[in-house]
Amino acid sequence: NAGVTQTPKFQVLKTGQSMTLQCAQDMNHNSMYWYRQDPGMGLRLIYYSASEGTTDKGEVPNGYNVSRLNKREFSLRLESAAPSQTSVYFCASSEYAGQTYEQYFGPGTRLTVT
Amino acid sequence: AQSVAQPEDQVNVAEGNPLTVKCTYSVSGNPYLFWYVQYPNRGLQFLLKYITGDNLVKGSYGFEAEFNKSQTSFHLKKPSALVSDSALYFCAVRDMYNAGNMLTFGGGTRLMVKP
Numbered sequence: 001n002a003g004v005t006q007t008p009k010f011q012v013l014k015t016g017q018s019m020t021l022q023c024a025q026d027m028n029h030n031s032m033y034w035y036r037q038d039p040g041m042g043l044r045l046i047y048y049s050a051s052e053g054t055t056d057k058g059e060v061p062n063g064y065n066v067s068r069l070n071k072r073e074f075s076l077r078l079e080s081a082a083p084s085q086t087s088v089y090f091c092a093s094s095e096y097a098g099q100t101y102e103q104y105f106g107p108g109t110r111l112t113v114t
Numbered sequence: 115a116q117s118v119a120q121p122e123d124q125v126n127v128a129e130g131n132p133l134t135v136k137c138t139y140s141v142s143g144n145p146y147l148f149w150y151v152q153y154p155n156r157g158l159q160f161l162l163k164y165i166t167g168d169n170l171v172k173g174s175y176g177f178e179a180e181f182n183k184s185q186t187s188f189h190l191k192k193p194s195a196l197v198s199d200s201a202l203y204f205c206a207v208r209d210m211y212n213a214g215n216m217l218t219f220g221g222g223t224r225l226m227v228k229p
């Protein structure tokens with residue numbers, strides 16, 4: 001039982017390049033989330049998926065797109081990377097969106113945009 | 115709207131002494147409150163949560179937190195700190211009316227426990 005896994009662990013992009021961050025969970029959770037973590041700002045929600053087939057914007061969605069590929073996988077895409085997107089990205093999952101279940105986090109992807 | 119504040123960027127405590135990491139929140143309805151811990155180069159780990167009931171919540175690794183509705187606070191405590199408790203701690207809140215289980219996190223407090 002690996003929990004929440006993320007790939008890659010590290011990535012360096014040039015401004016304007018695109019990439020997709022992958023996330024998968026093996027806990028049969030319905031809800032999945034993408035956050036970014038910046039120093040002193042805690043975690044901010046980018047997008048979330050309450051259940052398979054649905055996605056919704058969070059606090060900071062601009063410059064990102066997501067795909068809930070199936071129940072296990074939730075990917076985050078940067079179409080044209082910008083230096084402001086330099087951050088650590090975390091994927092999380094929880095059992096149900098409407099209940100007070102805690103979220104489980106992946107190890108993170110450290111992204112640098114030059 | 116929901117928000118949470120962690121007023122201290124860093125808390126220093128000697129090993130064996132009690133520790134407190136502060137958190138205050140703002141929500142429209144009743145709050146659901148969480149504490150997470152992050153060790154270097156790792157994801158966040160769940161410590162404890164308050165949903166309803168007893169105001170004192172016990173969690174992992176000997177941590178506990180006290181919900182105080184009148185002061186809108188949810189401070190994290192531990193009676194005797196360990197060096198291994200040194201990490202980054204995040205408080206998070208969810209409004210009971212938030213159907214998407216979207217959490218709002220505080221900025222984090224770095225706990226340094228010195229031998």
